[in-house]
Amino acid sequence: MVAIHYALLLSLFAGLAIPLGGLLARFEHISNTVVEARFVKAVTAFGGGALLSAIALVLVPEGAEVLPVGLAVGLLLGGGVCFALVDAALARAGGSGALVLAMMLDFLPEAMALGALLVTEAATAKLLAAMMFLQNLPEGFAAFREIWTRGKLSATQVMLAFLFLAALGPICAGLGLLLLSDQPETLGAIMMFAAGGILYLIFQDVAPEAHETGAYAPALGAVAGFALGMAGNMVIG
Incomplete structure (x- = not known):
């Protein structure tokens, strides 16, 4: 099978965990x-831990490796500021899509990296796809609950949106393979910008939603989510 087919299939596999997580949330x-x-808060925190591991172990290290310090810092801060503005606009509109935004910022750059990696490190790309699947599953679960419980969209509409997001994965992987495999600085810049946006969303929206006074499972869920990402990073490394 040629590299482009691998890229499309692996990214689609990873992306389908998003609607699968939503489906589990729908019938839970x-x-x-x-x-x-408490279970829902723990799953939300687990997703937050997985997002944090994506920042600390994939997005920032990959970006910092190929970018000068000033540009890396500027992009990280720029991502945070940009998504603070997006979050404020969503709040004024009366809705919150923080988990969806964070999931998108995590999934799409990693899909690009997956495509780019297939040119030189096919085995690493396959492991990355498996870790993306495991991260997307709880993130899809928590994001579905966040949107659906607000009552503005039906379960079908949310699932269609998640399927659309999953379909963007192969597109990003194809772009990564065809355009970014020999452009590490561009890919690194995208990752660093996304890391800033995710970091803002975790501490502004995801972590507060997962907190409950007197309950310890949600915070442990965050630790478990980060541990999952760390394990995958160590296996890949």
Whole structure:
């Protein structure tokens, strides 16, 4: 199978975890409301931990390796400022899509990296796709709950949006393979900008949503999510 086909299939595999997580959230039902609330918060925190691991172990290291310090710092800050403005606009519109934005900022640059890696490191690209799948599953679960419980979109509409996001993965992987495999600085800049946006969204929206006074499972969920990302990074490395 040629590299472009691998890129499309691997990124589609990773992306389909997003609607799969949404599907699990749609049919999840725990009769005890207190237990259910804590479970959902723990899954949200797990997704936040996975996002943080993407920043610390993939996006920032890959960007810092190929960019000068000043540009790297500027892009990181620029990503944070840009998505603070987006978040404020969403708040004024009466909705919150923080988890969806963070998931998109995590998934799409990693899909580009996956495509670029297939040229020189096919085995690493396959492991990256597996880790992306495991990260996207709880992120899709938490994002579906965040949107659906607000009642502005039906479950079908949310699932269609998630399928569309999953379909963007192969497009980004194809771009990474065809355009960015020999442009590490451009790919690094995209990753660093995305890292700034994700970092802002985690501390502004995701972490507060996962917190509950007197409950410890959500915070441990964040640790477990980061541990998952760290394990995948160590295996890839």
